Amino acid sequence: MSKSTSKHWRDLDSQHHLHPFTNHKSLRASGATRVIVRGEGPYIWDSEGNRILDGMSGLWTTNVGYGRKEIAEAAYQQMLELPFYNTFFKTTHPPVVALSNKLAELAPDKLNQVFFGSSGSESNDTAIRLIRHYWTLKGEPKRRIIISRAMAYHGSTIAAGSMGGMPHMHKHSYPVYEGFRHIIDPYWYGESKDGETPEAFGLRAAKALEDEILAVGPENVAAFAAEPVQGAGGVKIAPATYWPEIQKIVDKYGILLLADEVITGFGRLGTWFASEYYGIRPNLITFAKAATSGYIPLSGLLIDDKIVDALMSHDDDFNHGYTFSGHPVACAAALANLELMERESMVPRVNTFGAPSLARMLARFKDHPLVGEVRSVGMLGAIELVADKKTRRRFADPGRVGLICRDHFFNEGFIMRAVFDTMVTAPPLIWTADQFAEAETAIGRALDKTLSDVAGEIAA
Ligand SMILES: Cc1ncc(COP(=O)(O)O)c(C=O)c1O
Numbered sequence: 001m002s003k004s005t006s007k008h009w010r011d012l013d014s015q016h017h018l019h020p021f022t023n024h025k026s027l028r029a030s031g032a033t034r035v036i037v038r039g040e041g042p043y044i045w046d047s048e049g050n051r052i053l054d055g056m057s058g059l060w061t062t063n064v065g066y067g068r069k070e071i072a073e074a075a076y077q078q079m080l081e082l083p084f085y086n087t088f089f090k091t092t093h094p095p096v097v098a099l100s101n102k103l104a105e106l107a108p109d110k111l112n113q114v115f116f117g118s119s120g121s122e123s124n125d126t127a128i129r130l131i132r133h134y135w136t137l138k139g140e141p142k143r144r145i146i147i148s149r150a151m152a153y154h155g156s157t158i159a160a161g162s163m164g165g166m167p168h169m170h171k172h173s174y175p176v177y178e179g180f181r182h183i184i185d186p187y188w189y190g191e192s193k194d195g196e197t198p199e200a201f202g203l204r205a206a207k208a209l210e211d212e213i214l215a216v217g218p219e220n221v222a223a224f225a226a227e228p229v230q231g232a233g234g235v236k237i238a239p240a241t242y243w244p245e246i247q248k249i250v251d252k253y254g255i256l257l258l259a260d261e262v263i264t265g266f267g268r269l270g271t272w273f274a275s276e277y278y279g280i281r282p283n284l285i286t287f288a289k290a291a292t293s294g295y296i297p298l299s300g301l302l303i304d305d306k307i308v309d310a311l312m313s314h315d316d317d318f319n320h321g322y323t324f325s326g327h328p329v330a331c332a333a334a335l336a337n338l339e340l341m342e343r344e345s346m347v348p349r350v351n352t353f354g355a356p357s358l359a360r361m362l363a364r365f366k367d368h369p370l371v372g373e374v375r376s377v378g379m380l381g382a383i384e385l386v387a388d389k390k391t392r393r394r395f396a397d398p399g400r401v402g403l404i405c406r407d408h409f410f411n412e413g414f415i416m417r418a419v420f421d422t423m424v425t426a427p428p429l430i431w432t433a434d435q436f437a438e439a440e441t442a443i444g445r446a447l448d449k450t451l452s453d454v455a456g457e458i459a460a
């Protein structure tokens with residue numbers, strides 16, 4: 001496609017399309033930066049023919065990469081066979097049955113039932129309702145408070161946005177939907193005190209849960225909700241002491257544990273679900289994104305036997321659901337995606353190849369003058385950009401340098417996302433040594449260019 005075709009799409013986009021999470025005034029002035037027209041394997045192409053290595057899997061989503069015909073074929077066949085039917089009114093269909101069974105097989109022990117939706121936000125809303133319904137069924141209706149964490153991202157609906165801990169997400173729905181509390185996130189690099197080890201910090205961050213339970217009264221607390229690795233908050237990886245301590249506290253007070261695995265589900269940490277990786281026992285797991293590798297929207301909530309037993313032992317409706325809960329085409333695409341991941345051993349390959357390659361690649365930049373810390377787990381990684389490596393001092397105007405760096409990545413033909421001044425990556429699980437080498441070159445160049453842009457602000 002030509003430059004004039006790109007301009008055509010950009011101009012039309014400005015006229016009628018409002019983008020998510022956008023400063024609309026500034027986007028209207030600048031127009032969309034790129035028009036993405038095609039994807040194949042680990043790459044996407046823009047309308048001017050530039051090939052770009054996608055280090056974000058779209059949006060933490062395309063775990064199997066782009067252009068897999070098996071998924072497209074399964075969706076096409078299902079559209080011809082039965083493009084839609086609802087799962088209300090005591091009806092079901094083969095794809096939803098097959099996918100529910102497959103997910104129960106892959107999910108951690110005891111999580112044997114699935115409630116479907118079309119987005120992570122929707123499924124977190126399902127979780128919030130179900131958690132409160134559960135406690136009502138158990139005769140403890142006062143247990144309504146859900147504790148989650150600062151900077152958590154659980155979605156954009158009013159309930160999921162309230163459960164999330166990003167202040168800018170609470171801005172438009174003030175007053176925030178009631179019954180949520182937020183504790184410190186286990187972000188050692190940003191939140192630890194001078195000299196505090198990751199292990200000690202991990203225990204302190206977990207202890208914040210117990211403090212909050214006691215502050216609001218254990219009899220009022222329904223659940224703790226968290227992402228096993230905080231993704232959109234900046235790929236914040238909890239120290240090793242954190243999750244075992246959280247599990248102990250959850251058990252001690254008998255509250256439910258909701259693991260939001262919208263990012264970490266389906267192999268990103270080298271296990272089907274990150275809950276297995278961290279050895280935690282959630283009662284509920286939300287998933288979305290990589291369930292279909294993003295080829296079509298589908299999300300869900302995995303629910304454990306304890307909650308299902310409560311539902312089964314009461315003659316009471318759970319009044320909740322979506323037109324597209326268990327959409328047949330989405331279920332068929334998800335099944336094809338999961339089969340593909342199994343056939344190509346993508347999940348174990350994260351352990352043997354992807355995770356060590358990502359860690360090695362990021363480690364090469366830890367001595368760069370701009371870089372305060374690099375970290376990774378599985379196929380999730382982050383680079384902290386700081387003005388002073390020694391003191392971890394940030395740049396003035398948080399996010400400014402991150403955006404400069406992100407633009408340099410883009411110009412190098414590589415995508416990483418900026419969370420303020422933390423550069424994050426979530427490559428598809430299919431990267432080979434060639435893509436790691438390509439990413440390493442792009443990161444090195446982009447960091448050097450960013451450094452020259454902000455050289456005057458760096459501590460000597
Ligand atoms: C951990 C987590 N939960 C929930 C969501 C919301 O998912 P969706 O955008 O599909 O509503 C996201 C989206 O990025 C997420 O990262």
